[in-house]
Amino acid sequence: MIINKNISVIYLTLFTCLNLSFANCDAPENWQMGFQDPATPIMEGVINLHHDLMFFIVLVSIFVTWMLVRTLWYFEQTQNIIPSTLTHGTFIEIIWTVTPAFILLIIAIPSFSLLYAMDEIISPAITIKILGHQWYWSYEYSDYINDKDDIVTFDSYMVPEEDLETGQLRLLEVDNRVVVPIKTHVRVIVSAADVLHSWAVPSLGIKCDAIPGRLNQTSIFIKREGLYYGQCSEICGINHGFMPIVVEAVSLPNYVAWIYNKLST
Ligand code: CUA
Numbered sequence: 054m055i056i057n058k059n060i061s062v063i064y065l066t067l068f069t070c071l072n073l074s075f076a077n078c079d080a081p082e083n084w085q086m087g088f089q090d091p092a093t094p095i096m097e098g099v100i101n102l103h104h105d106l107m108f109f110i111v112l113v114s115i116f117v118t119w120m121l122v123r124t125l126w127y128f129e130q131t132q133n134i135i136p137s138t139l140t141h142g143t144f145i146e147i148i149w150t151v152t153p154a155f156i157l158l159i160i161a162i163p164s165f166s167l168l169y170a171m172d173e174i175i176s177p178a179i180t181i182k183i184l185g186h187q188w189y190w191s192y193e194y195s196d197y198i199n200d201k202d203d204i205v206t207f208d209s210y211m212v213p214e215e216d217l218e219t220g221q222l223r224l225l226e227v228d229n230r231v232v233v234p235i236k237t238h239v240r241v242i243v244s245a246a247d248v249l250h251s252w253a254v255p256s257l258g259i260k261c262d263a264i265p266g267r268l269n270q271t272s273i274f275i276k277r278e279g280l281y282y283g284q285c286s287e288i289c290g291i292n293h294g295f296m297p298i299v300v301e302a303v304s305l306p307n308y309v310a311w312i313y314n315k316l317s318t
Contacts, residue, residue: 079256080222080282089255092275092302096258098167105163109156171258174272177240181231185243185250185263185285188292192231199316207315211295224294225282230301234308235275243269248290254283254300262287275302 077090091097127133182193186208194205212226233239243252245263253260256279261271275281283298303311 077256077277077279079279080225081255091258092256092277092279092281093258093273094276095167095171095274096256098170099258102163102167106160109160113156171271174240174270175238175274177238177272179234179237180240180242181233183231183241183243183252183263185245185247185252185289185296187247187290188285188296190227190250190252190285190296190298191246192229194312194315197312197316203316205312205315209298211297222282225284225297225299227297227299230280230299232301232303232308232311233273233275234305235278235302237274237305237308239273239275241271241273243271249287250285250289250296251287252283252298253286254281254298256281257283257300259283260286275300278302278304 077092078085079089079092081089088096088100088103091100179194179196182195184191184193189211190209192207192209198204207229209227209229209231211224212221212228214223217223217226241252241259241261243261243263244267245265247265249265250263251260252263257273257275259271259273261269263269279302281300281302283300285293285296285298287293289296
C-alpha cells in the first residue's frame with residue numbers, strides 16, 4: 054500500500070510539474086492552442102470534422118509547396134536558358150480541375166451531416182429561453198409554473214473582479230448559472246432585448262446569435278456533469294466582454310431539486 058501511495062504521489066508531482074491534469078477543460082486556459090473538451094455529441098462532431106479537414110489541409114499544403122519549390126528551382130533563368138514553348142495541356146487541366154472538385158466532394162459529406170445534425174431538434178424535454186441584454190443574460194424556464202402562476206426566470210451578471218473568490222475565473226464567472234440536466238434533450242430559444250448578442254459555449258459546441266425580434270433555436274444534449282464557460286460572441290457595445298455564460302450540468306434529480314427550489318421561492 055505504501056508503494057502504491059508513493060507511486061500516486063510521484064504521478065501527482067509529475068502531472069503538476071508538467072501542468073497536466075485528468076480534469077476536463079471546460080474553460081479557456083493560458084496559451085491554449087486546441088479546442089476545449091467536448092461535452093456534447095455536436096462538439097465531438099466539430100472536433101472530428103476539424104481533424105478530417107486538417108488531414109486534407111496538410112496534404113494540399115505539402116503538395117503545393119513542393120510544386121512551387123520545384124518550379125522556382127527548375128525554371129530559374131540560369132538553369133533553364135531556352136524556355137519551353139508549351140502553352141496548352143488539356144490532360145493536366147482536367148486533372149487539376151477534377152482533383153480539387155473531388156476533394157471538396159469528400160469534405161462535403163461529413164460537413165453536411167454535421168450541419169444537419171446541429172439543425173436537428175430531437176423532441177426536447179425542456180425548453181429554456183435565453184435573452185441577451187446590454188450587458189447580461191436572462192434565462193427563462195417556462196415549462197414549470199407554481200401556484201402563484203410564476204415561472205422560473207432570472208438574470209445572470211458577471212461577477213466583478215473585486216468580488217471574485219479563490220479559484221473563480223476572471224471575466225467568466227456569473228452570479229446566477231444556467232442549470233441544465235445531463236443526458237436530456239434541451240431546447241434553447243435565443244433572442245435579444247436590445248442589440249445583437251450571441252450565446253456561445255465552446256464545450257457544448259454552441260454559438261447561437263441573439264437577434265432582437267427573432268427567435269433562434271438549437272438543442273443541447275450534455276453527456277457529463279460539469280461547469281461550462283462561455284462568452285457573448287457578437288460585439289454588442291462597451292461591456293461586450295463582460296457578459297459571460299456559465300452552464301451548470303447536473304444530474305436529473307439535482308436539476309429537479311433546483312427547479313423545485315426556484316419555484317417555491
Ligand atoms: Cu452581448 Cu456581445
